[in-house]
Amino acid sequence: xxxxxxxxxxxxxxxxxxxxxxxxxxxxxxxxxxxxxxxxxxxxxxxxxxxxxxxxxxxxxxxxxxxxxxxxxxxxxxxxxxxxxxxxxxxxxxxxxxxxxxxxxxxxxxxxxxxxxxxxxxxxxxxxxxxxxxxxxxxxxxxxxxxxxxxxxxxxxxxxxxxxxxxxxxxxxxxxxxxxxxxxxxxxxxxxxxxxxxxxxxxxxxxxxxxxx
Numbered sequence: 001x002x003x004x005x006x007x008x009x010x011x012x013x014x015x016x017x018x019x020x021x022x023x024x025x026x027x028x029x030x031x032x033x034x035x036x037x038x039x040x041x042x043x044x045x046x047x048x049x050x051x052x053x054x055x056x057x058x059x060x061x062x063x064x065x066x067x068x069x070x071x072x073x074x075x076x077x078x079x080x081x082x083x084x085x086x087x088x089x090x091x092x093x094x095x096x097x098x099x100x101x102x103x104x105x106x107x108x109x110x111x112x113x114x115x116x117x118x119x120x121x122x123x124x125x126x127x128x129x130x131x132x133x134x135x136x137x138x139x140x141x142x143x144x145x146x147x148x149x150x151x152x153x154x155x156x157x158x159x160x161x162x163x164x165x166x167x168x169x170x171x172x173x174x175x176x177x178x179x180x181x182x183x184x185x186x187x188x189x190x191x192x193x194x195x196x197x198x199x200x201x202x203x204x205x206x207x208x209x210x211x212x213x
Contacts, residue, residue, distance in 0.1 A: 005162040006185040008077045026066050043074035046150040054079030054159050061085035061108035067145040068213045079159030082167045087112055091124035099127045101168045101180050107134045162186040
């Protein structure tokens, strides 16, 4: 039997196999695979209503919230391309990333720690390609991020294709301007499966995520 070749297929397979098992544990609670999958579907429907579809470049500027993963998988389900934006970017760096990656929709936290991202974007200047910004308010302690702003009721089909671009990751830019490295759906899916196999991960195992998403 052929295994998953896209990230939405990988998630759907996990939901089918491990629906009631914990998928993610954070300071704001535990989500099962079934709950995670349902939240992804809801946000993906909202993104479709906002015109996100195959090939749409969606910037994602947020800290390590569980909802970061929900939004990312929702974009992938729409066939869109996730462009992770560093929470440490200054205006010039933000403008460079948004412009180089042709970001059309930006989903961003309003603030994090001492960072005011509305002010950062205003100082950076809005690129011509950026048609919409969806701001997410930081959650109260122990509560989830309000994702209602991107919910919708459109009919949703899985639009991801294995050879299509899935994400654009920016290099550190330590010796030059950061460059965007493109990764496909199949490459990221295969990397996840192979990493799990090499590490010998089993369903009962838990891993600690401590790096920026």
